[in-house]
Amino acid sequence: MTQSNRISGGQIDRTKTLRFTFDGIPYQGHPGDTLASALLANGVRLMGRSFKYHRPRGPMTAGSEEPNALVELRSGGRQEPNTRATVAELFDGLSANSQNRWPSLRFDAMGINDRLSTFFAAGFYYKTFMWPKAFWEKLYEPIIRRAAGLGSVSREEDPDDYDKGFLHCDLLVIGAGPTGLMAALTAGRAGKRVILADEDFRMGGRLNAETLAVGGTHGADWAAGVVAELASLPNVRLMPRTTVIGAFDHGIYGAVERVSDHLALPAAGKPRQVLWRIYSHRAILAGGATERPIAFENNDRPGIMLAGALRAYANRWGVKVGQRVAVFTNNDDGLRTAEDLKAKGVEVVAVLDSRQGDEVIDTSGRLGLKSIIVRDAKGRTREIAVEALGVSGGWNPNVNVHSHHRSRPVYDPTIAAFVPGAEGPPGLMVAGAAAGVLSTHGALRTGRDAAVEALGLTGAADLPEAEDAPVRIKALWHVAHGKGRAWIDQQNDVTVKDVKLAKQENFTSVEHLKRYTTLGMATDQGKTGNVLGLAIMAELTGRSIPDTGTTIYRPPYTPVAMGALAGRSRGTEFKPFRLTPSHHWAKEQGAVFVEVGMWLRTQWVPKAGETEWRQSVDREVLATRRSVGICDVTTLGKIDIQGTDAGAFLDRVYANTFSTLAVGKCRYGLMLREDGIVFDDGTTARMGEHEYVMTTTTANAVPVFRHLEYCRQVLWPDMDVQLISTTEAWAQFSVAGPNARKVLEKVVDQDISDAAFPYMGARNITVCGGLRARLFRISFSGELAYEIAVPTRYGDALLREMLARGAEYDPIVYGTEALGVMRIEKGHVAGGELNGQSTALNMGLGKMVSKKKDSIGMVLSQREGLVEAEGYRLVGVKPVDPKGKLSAGSHFLEKGAAAVAANDGGWLTSKVYSPHIGCDIALGYLKAGDQKIGRRMRAVNLLSGQDTEVEIVSPHFFDPEGERLRG
Amino acid sequence: MIIHHPILGPRDAQEFVYLGDAALIDRPDGMTAGVEVFHDWLYNRDNPAGEHRELWYHEQGDRSWLVVTRNTVTHEITRVELARDVARSKGRSK
Incomplete structure (x- = not known):
């Protein structure tokens, strides 16, 4: 064939x-x-x-x-x-x-x-x-x-690229039919920046599908001429294959450009599709109109189409749909199909005009139309053999984009269709068929006038000559005949019977009709069926169409591929990765990395022969506690806080006091939210009289900075305090273990003996013969430990220097897993405990909340529900049998108690294997936990089937007196 | 949405972080107001269908906190001020 x-x-x-x-x-x-x-x-x-x-x-x-x-x-x-x-x-x-x-x-x-x-x-x-x-x-x-x-969807990954882009213009014209072309031409000739977008690959709209003349030439040729002129204007951007999918707030329009859908493969370096965000204070919706069918029995057979489509295939594509064709219409426009097809030599065997009383009442043909049954005004029926039938029930203006801000279309009986209503998106005008102006002359005129009005142009160009036929229509929605099914919404298989059923069951409002029958809820969003459905409901209920009303439209205008919405944000490019200063060193060592927010941190650094992660982590912990370990802690948030009110400001934002901190010292700080729950923690050092350096947790670096700006600008606008985030400016390493000082002495230029640089000291120093650096004597591991910071670009070099110069102490680099083991051994709270639901009291830090000063969260942390003596308290947990297994998320139950919520005593927040203690250990929140130290309970995890007898202990598993810290 | 930043001009809403009702500016004094007053201030907010004053933060920009007057029905923005100026006008200082 x-x-x-x-x-x-x-x-x-x-x-x-x-x-x-x-x-x-x-x-x-x-x-x-x-x-x-x-x-x-x-x-x-x-x-x-x-x-x-x-x-x-x-x-x-x-x-x-x-x-x-x-x-x-x-x-x-x-x-x-x-x-x-x-x-x-x-x-x-x-x-x-x-x-x-x-x-x-x-x-x-x-x-x-x-x-x-x-x-x-x-x-x-x-x-x-x-x-x-x-x-x-x-x-x-x-x-x-x-x-x-x-x-069905492919389970394979889409190999193509999708992109996003941003465009700005003076006038966005949506649709490149006669209306849009005339609007773009008017604005383009006036020198305005114009974007003309059309979903079709050939601009011209219905002019390409009709035989109508414009300006004395074939409409399609006139359109091609205008497109050529627009293409020559540097201030006009033509965007074929581009669907404007929605009108959003403040003059922002979404559009999908199908850059490569018409190619077998995208050209090298080109995306498949681009999702554009177009900014324009002025836009003209020139989206044309969509023809609608008439419902009659078996009106869904292949070969039955809209009359306008039948002639579009003939005129634009040189295709006849069948050898013998009939037309069924309730308006003059449908008659054009018969004329055009005849002119093309197609055999038109019947023209059935419902205004003359002729109707199609049924059809036959299992896999494609074979014949139609027609009934004339006198009720006589006959069967006509045809392969194609063009149906026209009138044209619905494409009001969709105008409805995106909830503007409700209004019914215009002169064209038997809904036209745009009041209060559309600000700056969006509607012209041409989309506004219900259905003649070619009307399209050209309203397109030109809309551009003139939108841009405040003076003088309007002459219009080319074009037909200006009035709309002659007598509404017909549904041919009443027989008991068969007559389709309204072909995609969701909604028939007249379904509408009758909805009416019978009193789902008569259009919103109920839609949801009960699924009318208009398919991927075509009811572009051909909606108005038909509600008009039939109006008939059935005896209400007028305006009284019945219409549902409105949401973006997108047509379906959008998920790939276009995702753009480049997929796979490893879903978000940017932030690499730590030691990343390259760690990669050389074959380190395993973990995503922590946007950061990629070293999780552990395996040595030759280590086959399982625990071997590496246990070794890193033991080596650190035995001699010295180094960990990249650059990811912790760092905020420089300066100003004469810096100390007073810190007193407000921290629950404890900082204004009394001596210069050259640091202190652990606890930050609450205004509702009394712990927000974040970290150490803050006083580097000078009016200069502090705050550290935050990795996860909260950005939220804490935002919060501090809020406090500074909104709550206390006259405080003399300035903030700057220096997280990226400093590479920072924790150096921990009994030999930490000895390793640091190899790189630090100053005296850092215990006497010269005591526990909780903080100072500006130099390293390696003059490089500016900062040193803090703080510990997260319970060991003698420091954090040393150098400008980020020296981070890699500093790490290598410390490892090389301190080689005699066998320093190792440890990752986030060993960091977690050591902090839990020491009973420090972190992510599992800072869970957004816990107070300082829950964490055993209640005394840190000073009531002698006003600070964020101080008042509401005293709420009745947050200060119960029987509330949750942080405890340590050990299995009674050292081989017993624990898991984070397990719940505390008394011995013999049923594992039901009523008996729940709290939960395990963090769990690790402690090589130092030789068994699993955990932290947890236990009701009245401070009164239960030494008690035996069960840690039950119904998901993993664990039910382990545990002993409740102090959360400080390791060196509870802190002697090592001060060594 | 487009927010007309009083210093930087029109900026896309994607550059901002939203906090909520600008009534949060009126934070009670923790040394004199009790739990009840704080609770009312923190949790009890109006939820108007119409004009609403709200706090936005220009995080991907100059870090200004702004008070944006926005119609919650139409999203029309009628006024944008620096939150610091609003706070001062309400008598907030140190």
Whole structure:
């Protein structure tokens, strides 16, 4: 079969032939074809099966409103389900498959649903599958999911790139039909920055699908001429293949540009699609109108289409849909289809104008239209053999984008359709068919006038001559006849019967109608069916259409690929990675990394022969406690705080006092939220009279800085205090262990003996012969420990120097796991305990909250519910049997108590294996835990099946007196 | 959304972090106000359908805290001020 239905004319390049396959069968088409036009040219009308009843379906439209002809395009990682064949641009090598059928499109076993349609009426699953309850999940839902549905997704990763971009202009014109072209031309000639976006690959809109003349020439040629002029203007950006998907706040529009969808593969370095954010104070919606069908029995067979689509295939693509064609219309525009087809030599066997009393009442043809049954004004019926039927029920203005801010369209009886209502998005005007102005002259005029008004231009260009036919329509929504099904929403298989059922069950409001019948809830969002459905409801209830009202539209205008929304934010590029100064050194050592927020931190550094993570971690802990270990702690937030009120400011933001801290010393600080819950902790050093350096946890570096700015600007605007984040400015290493000082003495230029640099000292120093540095004598591990900071670019060098110069002490580098082991051995709180629900009292730090001064959270930390004597307290946990296993998340239960919530005593927050103690240890919050030290309880984890007898101990497992710290 | 920063001009809302009702500026004095007053200030907020004054932080920018007057129904923004100026005008100081 080689393009047996191809006729003369059209905007296709017949000098080139494109090969493609559908369901494995090879076909040929031409550049300029869509998949639908090429298949129709090859005599293929059947392209899919319907969602619920698996009815055979072909294209109903020639545009993005298509409900039926949905196919799976391409294969493998590029497979794209639910692609509308009517907008899929043909390329050489395209492969498409039909979907929602098994085993084949012509014979679909699930077609049985059509025979069982009584059971699948609106609301069927609410009623039919109610009982027994347990059957829903195991039986009904899987069956329904298999039976109903559209295409399938590939499980492979999409190999193409998607991008995002930002554009600014004076005027955004949405749609490049006669209205949009005239608007863009008017604004472009006036020198304004214009973006003209159209979803089609060829600009011109309906002018490409009609035989109408504009300015004495063929409309499509006039459009091509305007496009050429616009392309020559440097201030105009033409964006074909670009759908404006939504109007957002303050003049921001979303648009998807399909950069490479019309190619077999994207060109090198080019994305598949781009999601644009377009900023424009002024926009003109020139989105045209969508034709709607008339509901009659069996109006969904392949070969039955909208009249405008039938002539679009003939005029634009040189395709006749069948040998014998009929037209059924309630308005003058439908008659154009008959005239155009006749002019093309297509045999038009009947023109049925409902205004004359002629109606189509039924059709036949299992896999494609064979005949129609018509009834005349006198009630006489006859059957006419046809292969194609064009149906026109009138045109609905595409008001969608104008409704995105909840503007409700209003009914205009002169065109029997809804037009844009009041209070659309500020700055957005509507012109042409989208505004209900349906003649070509009207489109050109309102397009020009909208541009003039939007931009305040003086003087308007002359308009080319064009037809200005009035709309002559007599509304007809539904042909009343018989008991068969008449489709309204073909994609979701909603019929007139479903609307009747909704009415019968009193779901008469349009919002209920929609949800009860699923009218307009498919991927086409009811572009062809919605108005029909609500008009039929109006008929049934005896209300007027304005009284019945309409649902409104949300973005996106047409479906958007997830890839376009994700853009570059996928895989390892989902977010930026921040690398620590020791990253390159650690990578050389084969370190294992862990994501901590945006940071990639060293988790542990395996040595040769270590096959399991615990071997490395245990070794790092023991080596640190025996001699010395170094850990990169650059990720901790660092904030320089300066000003004459710096001390007073810290007193306000920390629960404890800092204004009394001596210069050259540091102190552990506890920061609360205003609700009395602990926000963050860290050490803050006083480097000078009016200069402090605060550290925060890694996770809260950004939120703490934001909070401090809030306190400084909003709460105490006259405090003399300045903040700057220096997290990235300083590389910082913890050097811990009995030999920590000895290693540091190899690099630090000054005397750091215990006498010269005591516990909790903080000072500006130099290293390696003059490099400025900071040294803090603080410990998170319970060991003699320091944190040393140098400008970030020297971090790598400092680490290598310390390891080389201190080699005699066998320094090791430890990662976040060993860090966690040592802090838990020492009973320091971290992520598991700083969980956003715990108070200082819970952590055993209640005395740190000074009541002698006002500080954030001080007052509300005293709330009755937060100061209960029986509340949670931080405890240490050890298994009674050293081989016993603990897990974070286990719950405390008394011995013999049932594992139910009523007996819950609290939970384990953090757990590690302590090589020092030789068993699992944990921290936890236990009700009245401070009164239960020494008690035996159980740690129960129902998820992992653990039920371990434990002893409640002090959280300070290691060196509780702190002698090592001060050594 | 676009927020007209009083210093930097029109900026995309993506650059900002939202906090909430600008009534938070009126923080009671912790040394004189008790739990009840603090509780009322922190938790009891109006939820107007219409004009709302709220705190936004220009995190991806100059770190200014702003008071943005926004209509919660239409998202229209009618006023943007530096929170520091608003706080001072309400008598806040040190």
